[in-house]
Amino acid sequence: MTRRRITLKDIAQRAQVSVSTVSYALNDSTTLALSPQTRARIRKIAKELGYVPNSWARNLQSKTSGTVGVLLDKPLTLPRYAAVIEGMRPILRDHAVGLTLLDPSGENVEAGALEDYRSGRIDGLVFVGHDEASASGFVRDAVAHYSLPFVALDCGMGQTEQPYSTVDFDxxxxxxxxxxxxxxxxxxxxxxxxxxxxxxxxxxxxxxxxxxxxxxxxxxxxxxxxxxxxxxxxxxxxxxxxxxxxxxxxxxxxxxxxxxxxxxxxxxxxxxxxxxxxxxxxxxxxxxxxxxxxxxxxxxxxxxxxxxxxxxxxxxPLAEAGRECAEAIIEEMHTDPLHRRVRLIPHLxxxxxxx
Incomplete structure:
Protein backbone atom coordinates (compact mmCIF):
# COMPACT_ATOMS: atom_id res chain seq x y z
CA MET A 1 0.00 0.00 0.00
CA THR A 2 1.41 3.40 -1.01
CA ARG A 3 1.93 5.80 1.87
CA ARG A 4 0.02 9.08 1.58
CA ARG A 5 2.19 12.14 1.02
CA ILE A 6 2.44 14.48 4.01
CA THR A 7 1.07 17.93 3.17
CA LEU A 8 1.29 21.41 4.68
CA LYS A 9 -2.24 20.88 6.00
CA ASP A 10 -1.08 17.86 8.04
CA ILE A 11 1.68 19.92 9.63
CA ALA A 12 -0.71 22.83 10.29
CA GLN A 13 -3.16 20.56 12.07
CA ARG A 14 -0.45 19.07 14.30
CA ALA A 15 1.04 22.51 15.08
CA GLN A 16 -2.41 24.12 15.42
CA VAL A 17 -1.53 26.98 13.10
CA SER A 18 -2.70 28.03 9.65
CA VAL A 19 -1.38 26.44 6.45
CA SER A 20 0.05 29.80 5.40
CA THR A 21 2.02 30.02 8.66
CA VAL A 22 3.50 26.57 7.97
CA SER A 23 4.43 27.68 4.47
CA TYR A 24 6.15 30.78 5.81
CA ALA A 25 8.00 28.75 8.44
CA LEU A 26 9.37 26.29 5.88
CA ASN A 27 10.27 28.92 3.31
CA ASP A 28 13.80 30.19 3.88
CA SER A 29 13.26 33.28 1.73
CA THR A 30 10.07 34.53 3.39
CA THR A 31 10.06 38.03 4.85
CA LEU A 32 7.13 37.37 7.19
CA ALA A 33 8.08 37.93 10.82
CA LEU A 34 7.79 34.65 12.74
CA SER A 35 9.28 34.03 16.14
CA PRO A 36 12.29 31.69 16.12
CA GLN A 37 10.41 29.40 18.51
CA THR A 38 7.38 29.08 16.19
CA ARG A 39 9.56 28.48 13.14
CA ALA A 40 11.64 25.86 14.97
CA ARG A 41 8.55 24.05 16.33
CA ILE A 42 6.89 23.85 12.90
CA ARG A 43 10.05 22.58 11.26
CA LYS A 44 10.48 19.97 13.99
CA ILE A 45 6.94 18.70 13.38
CA ALA A 46 7.54 18.63 9.63
CA LYS A 47 10.61 16.50 10.16
CA GLU A 48 8.79 14.13 12.54
CA LEU A 49 5.99 13.63 10.02
CA GLY A 50 8.45 12.99 7.20
CA TYR A 51 7.42 15.98 5.11
CA VAL A 52 9.18 16.30 1.75
CA PRO A 53 8.82 19.63 -0.10
CA ASN A 54 7.01 19.34 -3.40
CA SER A 55 9.59 20.99 -5.63
CA TRP A 56 7.45 20.46 -8.73
CA ALA A 57 4.59 22.43 -7.22
CA ARG A 58 6.98 25.09 -5.95
CA ASN A 59 8.53 25.51 -9.37
CA LEU A 60 5.09 25.64 -10.98
CA GLN A 61 4.09 28.43 -8.62
CA SER A 62 7.26 30.40 -9.33
CA LYS A 63 7.03 29.66 -13.08
CA THR A 64 10.48 28.02 -13.12
CA SER A 65 11.66 24.48 -13.74
CA GLY A 66 14.76 24.59 -11.58
CA THR A 67 16.69 23.11 -14.54
CA VAL A 68 19.36 24.35 -16.93
CA GLY A 69 19.65 22.86 -20.41
CA VAL A 70 23.04 22.07 -21.96
CA LEU A 71 23.27 21.84 -25.73
CA LEU A 72 26.22 19.61 -26.67
CA ASP A 73 26.53 17.51 -29.80
CA LYS A 74 29.60 15.57 -28.67
CA PRO A 75 29.50 12.29 -26.70
CA LEU A 76 30.30 12.44 -22.98
CA THR A 77 32.62 9.48 -23.52
CA LEU A 78 35.08 12.13 -24.71
CA PRO A 79 36.96 13.27 -21.55
CA ARG A 80 37.02 16.90 -22.70
CA TYR A 81 33.26 17.31 -22.58
CA ALA A 82 32.70 15.07 -19.58
CA ALA A 83 35.07 17.32 -17.60
CA VAL A 84 33.05 20.43 -18.54
CA ILE A 85 29.78 18.85 -17.41
CA GLU A 86 31.29 17.57 -14.17
CA GLY A 87 32.60 21.07 -13.50
CA MET A 88 29.07 22.47 -13.83
CA ARG A 89 27.25 20.00 -11.60
CA PRO A 90 28.49 21.04 -8.10
CA ILE A 91 27.80 24.74 -8.70
CA LEU A 92 24.29 24.08 -10.01
CA ARG A 93 23.64 21.65 -7.17
CA ASP A 94 24.62 24.30 -4.62
CA HIS A 95 21.91 26.52 -6.12
CA ALA A 96 19.32 23.70 -6.23
CA VAL A 97 19.38 23.78 -10.02
CA GLY A 98 19.30 20.61 -12.10
CA LEU A 99 21.11 19.94 -15.36
CA THR A 100 19.68 18.26 -18.44
CA LEU A 101 21.45 17.42 -21.69
CA LEU A 102 19.29 18.43 -24.62
CA ASP A 103 18.93 16.09 -27.58
CA PRO A 104 21.35 17.39 -30.24
CA SER A 105 19.86 15.41 -33.11
CA GLY A 106 17.63 16.81 -35.81
CA GLU A 107 17.59 19.99 -37.87
CA ASN A 108 15.75 22.26 -35.42
CA VAL A 109 17.87 21.72 -32.33
CA GLU A 110 18.07 25.36 -31.31
CA ALA A 111 14.37 25.91 -32.00
CA GLY A 112 13.65 22.95 -29.72
CA ALA A 113 15.80 24.46 -26.98
CA LEU A 114 13.90 27.74 -27.26
CA GLU A 115 10.58 25.89 -27.05
CA ASP A 116 11.84 24.09 -23.92
CA TYR A 117 12.54 27.50 -22.40
CA ARG A 118 9.25 29.11 -23.45
CA SER A 119 7.26 26.13 -22.18
CA GLY A 120 9.05 26.22 -18.81
CA ARG A 121 10.99 22.97 -19.14
CA ILE A 122 14.32 24.75 -18.71
CA ASP A 123 15.24 28.11 -17.15
CA GLY A 124 18.38 28.77 -19.17
CA LEU A 125 20.68 27.34 -21.82
CA VAL A 126 24.42 26.64 -21.97
CA PHE A 127 25.81 26.04 -25.47
CA VAL A 128 29.06 24.04 -25.60
CA GLY A 129 30.94 24.95 -28.75
CA HIS A 130 33.76 23.13 -30.54
CA ASP A 131 35.58 23.30 -33.86
CA GLU A 132 33.26 25.49 -35.97
CA ALA A 133 30.14 24.84 -33.86
CA SER A 134 29.02 28.10 -32.28
CA ALA A 135 25.95 29.94 -31.08
CA SER A 136 23.91 30.90 -34.14
CA GLY A 137 21.95 34.00 -34.98
CA PHE A 138 18.81 32.09 -34.01
CA VAL A 139 20.00 31.75 -30.41
CA ARG A 140 21.12 35.36 -30.26
CA ASP A 141 17.70 36.45 -31.51
CA ALA A 142 16.07 34.26 -28.84
CA VAL A 143 18.16 36.01 -26.18
CA ALA A 144 17.06 39.40 -27.49
CA HIS A 145 13.37 38.67 -28.07
CA TYR A 146 12.56 36.12 -25.34
CA SER A 147 15.12 37.06 -22.65
CA LEU A 148 16.59 33.55 -22.82
CA PRO A 149 19.29 33.25 -20.12
CA PHE A 150 22.25 32.02 -22.15
CA VAL A 151 25.95 31.16 -21.83
CA ALA A 152 28.22 30.33 -24.78
CA LEU A 153 31.26 28.16 -24.04
CA ASP A 154 34.22 27.93 -26.43
CA CYS A 155 32.51 29.84 -29.21
CA GLY A 156 35.13 32.58 -29.59
CA MET A 157 32.62 35.36 -28.98
CA GLY A 158 34.11 36.96 -25.90
CA GLN A 159 35.78 39.77 -27.83
CA THR A 160 32.49 41.45 -28.72
CA GLU A 161 29.62 42.77 -26.65
CA GLN A 162 26.83 40.22 -26.36
CA PRO A 163 23.61 40.25 -24.27
CA TYR A 164 24.71 37.01 -22.59
CA SER A 165 27.77 35.49 -20.91
CA THR A 166 30.71 33.95 -22.74
CA VAL A 167 33.44 31.58 -21.54
CA ASP A 168 36.39 30.93 -23.87
CA PHE A 169 39.85 29.37 -23.87
CA ASP A 170 42.90 31.46 -24.71
CA PRO A 317 41.04 24.20 -17.71
CA LEU A 318 37.93 22.19 -18.61
CA ALA A 319 36.41 21.72 -15.14
CA GLU A 320 37.06 25.39 -14.40
CA ALA A 321 35.23 26.27 -17.63
CA GLY A 322 32.27 24.21 -16.44
CA ARG A 323 32.23 26.03 -13.11
CA GLU A 324 32.37 29.41 -14.84
CA CYS A 325 29.46 28.41 -17.10
CA ALA A 326 27.38 27.28 -14.13
CA GLU A 327 28.00 30.48 -12.18
CA ALA A 328 27.30 32.56 -15.27
CA ILE A 329 23.98 30.87 -16.11
CA ILE A 330 22.84 31.29 -12.48
CA GLU A 331 23.52 35.01 -12.84
CA GLU A 332 21.83 35.16 -16.24
CA MET A 333 18.63 33.73 -14.72
CA HIS A 334 18.36 36.74 -12.42
CA THR A 335 17.11 40.20 -13.30
CA ASP A 336 19.67 42.56 -14.87
CA PRO A 337 22.56 40.08 -14.93
CA LEU A 338 26.16 41.16 -15.34
CA HIS A 339 27.14 39.38 -18.56
CA ARG A 340 30.45 37.66 -17.93
CA ARG A 341 33.38 37.76 -20.34
CA VAL A 342 35.67 34.96 -19.19
CA ARG A 343 38.82 33.94 -21.05
CA LEU A 344 40.64 31.04 -19.43
CA ILE A 345 44.37 30.52 -19.84
CA PRO A 346 45.62 26.92 -20.20
CA HIS A 347 48.12 25.47 -17.71
CA LEU A 348 51.57 24.31 -18.79
Whole structure:
Protein backbone atom coordinates (compact mmCIF):
# COMPACT_ATOMS: atom_id res chain seq x y z
CA MET A 1 0.00 0.00 0.00
CA THR A 2 1.41 3.40 -1.01
CA ARG A 3 1.93 5.80 1.87
CA ARG A 4 0.02 9.08 1.58
CA ARG A 5 2.19 12.14 1.02
CA ILE A 6 2.44 14.48 4.01
CA THR A 7 1.07 17.93 3.17
CA LEU A 8 1.29 21.41 4.68
CA LYS A 9 -2.24 20.88 6.00
CA ASP A 10 -1.08 17.86 8.04
CA ILE A 11 1.68 19.92 9.63
CA ALA A 12 -0.71 22.83 10.29
CA GLN A 13 -3.16 20.56 12.07
CA ARG A 14 -0.45 19.07 14.30
CA ALA A 15 1.04 22.51 15.08
CA GLN A 16 -2.41 24.12 15.42
CA VAL A 17 -1.53 26.98 13.10
CA SER A 18 -2.70 28.03 9.65
CA VAL A 19 -1.38 26.44 6.45
CA SER A 20 0.05 29.80 5.40
CA THR A 21 2.02 30.02 8.66
CA VAL A 22 3.50 26.57 7.97
CA SER A 23 4.43 27.68 4.47
CA TYR A 24 6.15 30.78 5.81
CA ALA A 25 8.00 28.75 8.44
CA LEU A 26 9.37 26.29 5.88
CA ASN A 27 10.27 28.92 3.31
CA ASP A 28 13.80 30.19 3.88
CA SER A 29 13.26 33.28 1.73
CA THR A 30 10.07 34.53 3.39
CA THR A 31 10.06 38.03 4.85
CA LEU A 32 7.13 37.37 7.19
CA ALA A 33 8.08 37.93 10.82
CA LEU A 34 7.79 34.65 12.74
CA SER A 35 9.28 34.03 16.14
CA PRO A 36 12.29 31.69 16.12
CA GLN A 37 10.41 29.40 18.51
CA THR A 38 7.38 29.08 16.19
CA ARG A 39 9.56 28.48 13.14
CA ALA A 40 11.64 25.86 14.97
CA ARG A 41 8.55 24.05 16.33
CA ILE A 42 6.89 23.85 12.90
CA ARG A 43 10.05 22.58 11.26
CA LYS A 44 10.48 19.97 13.99
CA ILE A 45 6.94 18.70 13.38
CA ALA A 46 7.54 18.63 9.63
CA LYS A 47 10.61 16.50 10.16
CA GLU A 48 8.79 14.13 12.54
CA LEU A 49 5.99 13.63 10.02
CA GLY A 50 8.45 12.99 7.20
CA TYR A 51 7.42 15.98 5.11
CA VAL A 52 9.18 16.30 1.75
CA PRO A 53 8.82 19.63 -0.10
CA ASN A 54 7.01 19.34 -3.40
CA SER A 55 9.59 20.99 -5.63
CA TRP A 56 7.45 20.46 -8.73
CA ALA A 57 4.59 22.43 -7.22
CA ARG A 58 6.98 25.09 -5.95
CA ASN A 59 8.53 25.51 -9.37
CA LEU A 60 5.09 25.64 -10.98
CA GLN A 61 4.09 28.43 -8.62
CA SER A 62 7.26 30.40 -9.33
CA LYS A 63 7.03 29.66 -13.08
CA THR A 64 10.48 28.02 -13.12
CA SER A 65 11.66 24.48 -13.74
CA GLY A 66 14.76 24.59 -11.58
CA THR A 67 16.69 23.11 -14.54
CA VAL A 68 19.36 24.35 -16.93
CA GLY A 69 19.65 22.86 -20.41
CA VAL A 70 23.04 22.07 -21.96
CA LEU A 71 23.27 21.84 -25.73
CA LEU A 72 26.22 19.61 -26.67
CA ASP A 73 26.53 17.51 -29.80
CA LYS A 74 29.60 15.57 -28.67
CA PRO A 75 29.50 12.29 -26.70
CA LEU A 76 30.30 12.44 -22.98
CA THR A 77 32.62 9.48 -23.52
CA LEU A 78 35.08 12.13 -24.71
CA PRO A 79 36.96 13.27 -21.55
CA ARG A 80 37.02 16.90 -22.70
CA TYR A 81 33.26 17.31 -22.58
CA ALA A 82 32.70 15.07 -19.58
CA ALA A 83 35.07 17.32 -17.60
CA VAL A 84 33.05 20.43 -18.54
CA ILE A 85 29.78 18.85 -17.41
CA GLU A 86 31.29 17.57 -14.17
CA GLY A 87 32.60 21.07 -13.50
CA MET A 88 29.07 22.47 -13.83
CA ARG A 89 27.25 20.00 -11.60
CA PRO A 90 28.49 21.04 -8.10
CA ILE A 91 27.80 24.74 -8.70
CA LEU A 92 24.29 24.08 -10.01
CA ARG A 93 23.64 21.65 -7.17
CA ASP A 94 24.62 24.30 -4.62
CA HIS A 95 21.91 26.52 -6.12
CA ALA A 96 19.32 23.70 -6.23
CA VAL A 97 19.38 23.78 -10.02
CA GLY A 98 19.30 20.61 -12.10
CA LEU A 99 21.11 19.94 -15.36
CA THR A 100 19.68 18.26 -18.44
CA LEU A 101 21.45 17.42 -21.69
CA LEU A 102 19.29 18.43 -24.62
CA ASP A 103 18.93 16.09 -27.58
CA PRO A 104 21.35 17.39 -30.24
CA SER A 105 19.86 15.41 -33.11
CA GLY A 106 17.63 16.81 -35.81
CA GLU A 107 17.59 19.99 -37.87
CA ASN A 108 15.75 22.26 -35.42
CA VAL A 109 17.87 21.72 -32.33
CA GLU A 110 18.07 25.36 -31.31
CA ALA A 111 14.37 25.91 -32.00
CA GLY A 112 13.65 22.95 -29.72
CA ALA A 113 15.80 24.46 -26.98
CA LEU A 114 13.90 27.74 -27.26
CA GLU A 115 10.58 25.89 -27.05
CA ASP A 116 11.84 24.09 -23.92
CA TYR A 117 12.54 27.50 -22.40
CA ARG A 118 9.25 29.11 -23.45
CA SER A 119 7.26 26.13 -22.18
CA GLY A 120 9.05 26.22 -18.81
CA ARG A 121 10.99 22.97 -19.14
CA ILE A 122 14.32 24.75 -18.71
CA ASP A 123 15.24 28.11 -17.15
CA GLY A 124 18.38 28.77 -19.17
CA LEU A 125 20.68 27.34 -21.82
CA VAL A 126 24.42 26.64 -21.97
CA PHE A 127 25.81 26.04 -25.47
CA VAL A 128 29.06 24.04 -25.60
CA GLY A 129 30.94 24.95 -28.75
CA HIS A 130 33.76 23.13 -30.54
CA ASP A 131 35.58 23.30 -33.86
CA GLU A 132 33.26 25.49 -35.97
CA ALA A 133 30.14 24.84 -33.86
CA SER A 134 29.02 28.10 -32.28
CA ALA A 135 25.95 29.94 -31.08
CA SER A 136 23.91 30.90 -34.14
CA GLY A 137 21.95 34.00 -34.98
CA PHE A 138 18.81 32.09 -34.01
CA VAL A 139 20.00 31.75 -30.41
CA ARG A 140 21.12 35.36 -30.26
CA ASP A 141 17.70 36.45 -31.51
CA ALA A 142 16.07 34.26 -28.84
CA VAL A 143 18.16 36.01 -26.18
CA ALA A 144 17.06 39.40 -27.49
CA HIS A 145 13.37 38.67 -28.07
CA TYR A 146 12.56 36.12 -25.34
CA SER A 147 15.12 37.06 -22.65
CA LEU A 148 16.59 33.55 -22.82
CA PRO A 149 19.29 33.25 -20.12
CA PHE A 150 22.25 32.02 -22.15
CA VAL A 151 25.95 31.16 -21.83
CA ALA A 152 28.22 30.33 -24.78
CA LEU A 153 31.26 28.16 -24.04
CA ASP A 154 34.22 27.93 -26.43
CA CYS A 155 32.51 29.84 -29.21
CA GLY A 156 35.13 32.58 -29.59
CA MET A 157 32.62 35.36 -28.98
CA GLY A 158 34.11 36.96 -25.90
CA GLN A 159 35.78 39.77 -27.83
CA THR A 160 32.49 41.45 -28.72
CA GLU A 161 29.62 42.77 -26.65
CA GLN A 162 26.83 40.22 -26.36
CA PRO A 163 23.61 40.25 -24.27
CA TYR A 164 24.71 37.01 -22.59
CA SER A 165 27.77 35.49 -20.91
CA THR A 166 30.71 33.95 -22.74
CA VAL A 167 33.44 31.58 -21.54
CA ASP A 168 36.39 30.93 -23.87
CA PHE A 169 39.85 29.37 -23.87
CA ASP A 170 42.90 31.46 -24.71
CA UNK A 171 44.40 29.04 -27.23
CA UNK A 172 47.06 31.54 -28.27
CA UNK A 173 48.30 31.85 -24.67
CA UNK A 174 48.66 28.08 -24.53
CA UNK A 175 50.85 28.14 -27.64
CA UNK A 176 53.00 30.94 -26.19
CA UNK A 177 53.55 28.94 -22.98
CA UNK A 178 54.68 25.87 -24.89
CA UNK A 179 56.95 27.74 -27.34
CA UNK A 180 58.62 29.73 -24.54
CA UNK A 181 59.34 26.50 -22.69
CA UNK A 182 60.65 24.71 -25.80
CA UNK A 183 62.93 27.55 -26.92
CA UNK A 184 64.33 27.81 -23.38
CA UNK A 185 65.27 24.13 -23.69
CA UNK A 186 67.11 24.77 -26.93
CA UNK A 187 64.44 23.51 -29.37
CA UNK A 188 65.12 24.78 -32.89
CA UNK A 189 62.94 22.60 -35.15
CA UNK A 190 59.16 22.42 -34.80
CA UNK A 191 56.95 19.86 -36.54
CA UNK A 192 53.33 20.98 -36.18
CA UNK A 193 50.97 18.00 -36.46
CA UNK A 194 47.57 19.57 -37.07
CA UNK A 195 44.16 18.61 -38.47
CA UNK A 196 43.13 19.33 -42.03
CA UNK A 197 39.86 20.84 -40.77
CA UNK A 198 40.25 24.61 -40.46
CA UNK A 199 38.56 25.16 -37.09
CA UNK A 200 38.56 28.47 -35.20
CA UNK A 201 40.75 27.22 -32.34
CA UNK A 202 43.23 25.86 -34.87
CA UNK A 203 43.38 29.21 -36.64
CA UNK A 204 44.15 30.92 -33.32
CA UNK A 205 46.89 28.42 -32.50
CA UNK A 206 48.34 28.56 -35.99
CA UNK A 207 48.49 32.36 -36.07
CA UNK A 208 50.26 32.48 -32.70
CA UNK A 209 52.70 29.79 -33.79
CA UNK A 210 53.60 31.76 -36.92
CA UNK A 211 54.15 34.89 -34.82
CA UNK A 212 56.46 32.98 -32.48
CA UNK A 213 58.52 31.62 -35.36
CA UNK A 214 58.72 35.06 -36.99
CA UNK A 215 60.03 36.54 -33.75
CA UNK A 216 62.67 33.82 -33.35
CA UNK A 217 64.83 33.39 -36.48
CA UNK A 218 66.50 30.32 -34.94
CA UNK A 219 63.21 28.39 -35.11
CA UNK A 220 62.12 26.43 -38.16
CA UNK A 221 58.53 25.25 -38.64
CA UNK A 222 57.21 22.33 -40.66
CA UNK A 223 53.46 21.67 -41.01
CA UNK A 224 52.33 18.04 -41.01
CA UNK A 225 48.61 17.45 -41.62
CA UNK A 226 46.96 14.44 -39.97
CA UNK A 227 44.18 14.18 -42.57
CA UNK A 228 41.36 14.81 -40.09
CA UNK A 229 38.53 16.82 -41.62
CA UNK A 230 35.02 17.31 -40.20
CA UNK A 231 33.77 13.99 -41.60
CA UNK A 232 36.73 11.99 -40.27
CA UNK A 233 36.44 13.66 -36.88
CA UNK A 234 32.77 12.69 -36.52
CA UNK A 235 33.66 9.11 -37.48
CA UNK A 236 36.47 8.87 -34.92
CA UNK A 237 34.27 10.45 -32.23
CA UNK A 238 32.01 7.41 -32.53
CA UNK A 239 34.80 5.49 -30.74
CA UNK A 240 35.28 2.80 -33.33
CA UNK A 241 38.37 1.27 -31.70
CA UNK A 242 39.68 -0.34 -34.87
CA UNK A 243 39.21 2.89 -36.84
CA UNK A 244 41.11 4.87 -34.19
CA UNK A 245 43.91 2.30 -34.21
CA UNK A 246 44.22 2.50 -38.01
CA UNK A 247 44.19 6.29 -37.85
CA UNK A 248 46.95 6.43 -35.22
CA UNK A 249 49.07 3.98 -37.20
CA UNK A 250 48.73 6.21 -40.27
CA UNK A 251 49.71 9.32 -38.29
CA UNK A 252 52.70 7.55 -36.73
CA UNK A 253 53.89 6.42 -40.18
CA UNK A 254 53.65 9.94 -41.62
CA UNK A 255 55.39 11.49 -38.63
CA UNK A 256 58.14 8.86 -38.64
CA UNK A 257 58.95 9.85 -42.20
CA UNK A 258 59.08 13.55 -41.29
CA UNK A 259 61.38 12.86 -38.33
CA UNK A 260 63.79 11.11 -40.68
CA UNK A 261 63.97 14.00 -43.14
CA UNK A 262 66.15 16.36 -41.13
CA UNK A 263 69.67 16.30 -39.75
CA UNK A 264 68.55 18.34 -36.72
CA UNK A 265 69.49 16.54 -33.51
CA UNK A 266 66.45 15.02 -31.72
CA UNK A 267 67.16 17.04 -28.59
CA UNK A 268 66.59 20.20 -30.65
CA UNK A 269 63.35 18.93 -32.24
CA UNK A 270 59.77 19.06 -30.96
CA UNK A 271 56.52 17.68 -32.35
CA UNK A 272 53.52 19.94 -31.62
CA UNK A 273 50.17 18.12 -31.57
CA UNK A 274 47.06 20.24 -32.02
CA UNK A 275 44.71 17.30 -31.54
CA UNK A 276 44.82 15.25 -28.36
CA UNK A 277 44.34 11.92 -30.16
CA UNK A 278 47.63 12.49 -32.01
CA UNK A 279 49.76 12.51 -28.86
CA UNK A 280 49.94 8.73 -28.50
CA UNK A 281 50.89 8.28 -32.17
CA UNK A 282 53.50 11.03 -31.86
CA UNK A 283 55.09 9.50 -28.76
CA UNK A 284 55.23 6.10 -30.49
CA UNK A 285 56.89 7.59 -33.58
CA UNK A 286 59.43 9.45 -31.46
CA UNK A 287 60.33 6.37 -29.46
CA UNK A 288 60.75 4.31 -32.63
CA UNK A 289 62.57 6.80 -34.86
CA UNK A 290 63.86 9.77 -32.88
CA UNK A 291 64.40 9.19 -29.13
CA UNK A 292 65.06 12.46 -27.35
CA UNK A 293 62.57 14.44 -29.43
CA UNK A 294 60.04 16.36 -27.33
CA UNK A 295 56.31 15.87 -27.88
CA UNK A 296 54.12 18.86 -26.98
CA UNK A 297 50.33 18.91 -26.78
CA UNK A 298 48.66 22.24 -27.54
CA UNK A 299 45.17 21.48 -26.17
CA UNK A 300 45.07 18.54 -23.83
CA UNK A 301 42.91 17.30 -21.02
CA UNK A 302 44.54 15.80 -17.94
CA UNK A 303 47.45 13.49 -18.78
CA UNK A 304 49.87 11.59 -16.56
CA UNK A 305 53.49 12.77 -16.93
CA UNK A 306 54.65 9.44 -15.50
CA UNK A 307 53.17 7.67 -18.53
CA UNK A 308 54.34 10.32 -21.03
CA UNK A 309 57.88 11.38 -20.03
CA UNK A 310 58.50 12.89 -23.49
CA UNK A 311 55.44 15.11 -23.21
CA UNK A 312 54.87 18.70 -22.18
CA UNK A 313 51.40 20.03 -22.74
CA UNK A 314 49.05 22.97 -22.52
CA UNK A 315 46.15 21.66 -20.42
CA UNK A 316 42.79 23.28 -21.01
CA PRO A 317 41.04 24.20 -17.71
CA LEU A 318 37.93 22.19 -18.61
CA ALA A 319 36.41 21.72 -15.14
CA GLU A 320 37.06 25.39 -14.40
CA ALA A 321 35.23 26.27 -17.63
CA GLY A 322 32.27 24.21 -16.44
CA ARG A 323 32.23 26.03 -13.11
CA GLU A 324 32.37 29.41 -14.84
CA CYS A 325 29.46 28.41 -17.10
CA ALA A 326 27.38 27.28 -14.13
CA GLU A 327 28.00 30.48 -12.18
CA ALA A 328 27.30 32.56 -15.27
CA ILE A 329 23.98 30.87 -16.11
CA ILE A 330 22.84 31.29 -12.48
CA GLU A 331 23.52 35.01 -12.84
CA GLU A 332 21.83 35.16 -16.24
CA MET A 333 18.63 33.73 -14.72
CA HIS A 334 18.36 36.74 -12.42
CA THR A 335 17.11 40.20 -13.30
CA ASP A 336 19.67 42.56 -14.87
CA PRO A 337 22.56 40.08 -14.93
CA LEU A 338 26.16 41.16 -15.34
CA HIS A 339 27.14 39.38 -18.56
CA ARG A 340 30.45 37.66 -17.93
CA ARG A 341 33.38 37.76 -20.34
CA VAL A 342 35.67 34.96 -19.19
CA ARG A 343 38.82 33.94 -21.05
CA LEU A 344 40.64 31.04 -19.43
CA ILE A 345 44.37 30.52 -19.84
CA PRO A 346 45.62 26.92 -20.20
CA HIS A 347 48.12 25.47 -17.71
CA LEU A 348 51.57 24.31 -18.79
CA UNK A 349 52.16 20.83 -17.43
CA UNK A 350 54.30 17.71 -17.94
CA UNK A 351 58.02 17.42 -18.28
CA UNK A 352 60.51 16.90 -15.48
CA UNK A 353 60.76 20.65 -14.83
CA UNK A 354 57.09 20.78 -13.87
CA UNK A 355 57.06 17.64 -11.69
Missing amino acids: YAAGVRQVIEYLTARGIRRLIHLRPTADARAERERGAELLRAVAENPALSLQICYNGVDAVTLAYLDAHDTEAVRRYQASVAKTLTQRLSESATHPEHTAVLCSWGADVEAAVWAVRERSPGTTVAGLAQGQLSPSLWPELVYSRL EGGEHLA
